[in-house]
Amino acid sequence: MFGIHDLWLFVLAGLLLNITPGPDMALVMARSMRDGARAGAVAALGVGAGAFVHIAAAAIGLSLIIAQSALAFAIVKWLGVAYLVVTGLRLLLARPSLAEAAAAAPPASLGAVFAQGFLTNALNPKVALFFLAFLPQFIDPAASDKALAFVVLGLVFNVNGTLVNLAVALAAARLAALSSFAVIRSRLDKVLGALFVGLGARLAFTNP
Secondary structure (H helix, E strand, O other), X not given: OOOEOOHHHHHHHHHHHHOOOOHHHHHHHHHHHHHOHHHHHHHHHHHHHHHHHHHHHHHHOHHXXXXXXXXXXXXXXXXXXXXXXXXXXXXXXXXXXXXXXXXXXXXXXXXXXHHHHHHHHHOOHHHXXXXXXXXXXXXXXXXXXXXXXXXXXXXXXXXHHHHHHHHHHHHHHHHHOOHHHHHHHHOHHHHHHHHHHHHHHHXXXXXX
């Protein structure tokens, strides 16, 4: 169907990849522990929305351009690095007011959380290269519409990944509700800041 073969194997391999901890899952966990399950779920949806960028890019060949062009890869990479590092530093260097210090810092807006998830995924060229390397293994070389096959496989992978991240968000929120996490939860802005800077640094040393 759609020129796709071994769909069951693709789903199994995709699920194993989805449950492997990575930057997206770390962001979802941190947001869920900082601002609750709803924020974690929105971050997961943002990550899923960002993956649509890579699915579309792979389907129309942009990922191949990024894979073959050092300049295109560098442009996307450094945009991602700049976004992650600036966001992280803003969280790390923010000085709360006396009122905020006396009480829990207000949660981030859901729009901002969604944008963080979206941009963290969409501006990561390694995700584009992953789609380009992984999906074709399950597409028949003789398929009449390879772009459609890319889209179908991408949607399957993305839906499963989003469901995994939603489950992670719920589990992280329940974990954060434990009284033993009270001190950690009060410092999650700094944890989030360090996470973003760390992801930016990791991306900066990524090569095609």
